[in-house]
Amino acid sequence: MFSFNVEKTSEKSIFEHLSFWDLIVVGGGPAGLNAGxxxxxxxxxxxxxxxxxxxxxxxxxxxxxYLGIEYIEGKDLSDKFLNHINSLEIPILKQIKITSLKRIKQDFEITLSDGKILKSKTVLIATGGAPRKLEIPGEMTFANKGVSYCTTCDAPFFKDKHVIVAGGGNSAAEAVIDLVPWARKITVVHRSKWRADQILLDKHKSIDGLTVHLNTQILNVYGHGNMQGVEVLDKTTGKTFKIDADGLFVEIGTVPNSTLVKDLVETTGQGEILVDQNQMTSVPGLYAAGDV
Structure with a gap:
């Protein structure tokens, strides 16, 4: 089930009194908001x-x-999106659970956790993705005890600490930059070579205390109470060694939040919803967009 929240009383009232829609968008990221x-x-x-x-x-x-905006904080861009949506008076329902989505004849029924049923001609799934896990021993044991999946959220908790960033794409490269004001030392561990944009890697050149281990795989996370480090495998030499650290930021991409419709539409082996050139899924009238 997915958790949501009510933006305004008036908007909740709209959802309560208008039970049939032309389109219900599930998800409020860039893809969902653009659709709205x-x-x-x-x-x-x-x-x-x-x-x-x-x-x-x-x-x-x-x-x-983002074309047209050279630099902006993520939260500020999100606020701009919301202001635009509000200017069009598009109702937003938040912090309530969707318990089911069903195809009923030619329409769709969305059942909410409060028992309310919304009906719509079409539905767009834009629920995005969740952080991908390393799926190694100790990872879940030390989740929120040193292991984090949100650098911007948790970086301040590691002031003057040694942290490890797992990953080699843009999110990992950006995580390194975000950690600079806080961490004393940053170590990157990635199982192959960098895939990040060069413009991000160029910024790394001026970072003191940055160590990079490429072609290196994290085998497990260890610690006592809190995380104390990771054991890694050098894939070139075949040797293993330990890296003592206070934190591990896992930045290896996302997995699609497609659970709501996984039994309704066709998906890839990774759970991504398959769509045609019009963003329609295998179910007529049900669409998907974004990272899902």
């Missing part, structure tokens, strides 16, 4: 259900690759 915007402009009766507005922007410190 365009649907509203077309004159459709559209509502958005989302836990929070902005999606992964809330876990992003800065954005510098």
């Amino acid at each position: 915007l365009y649907a509203k402009r077309k004159g459709l009766k559209v509502g958005i259900i989302s836990y929070e507005i902005g999606g992964q922007l809330h876990n992003t410190s800065t954005v510098d690759n």
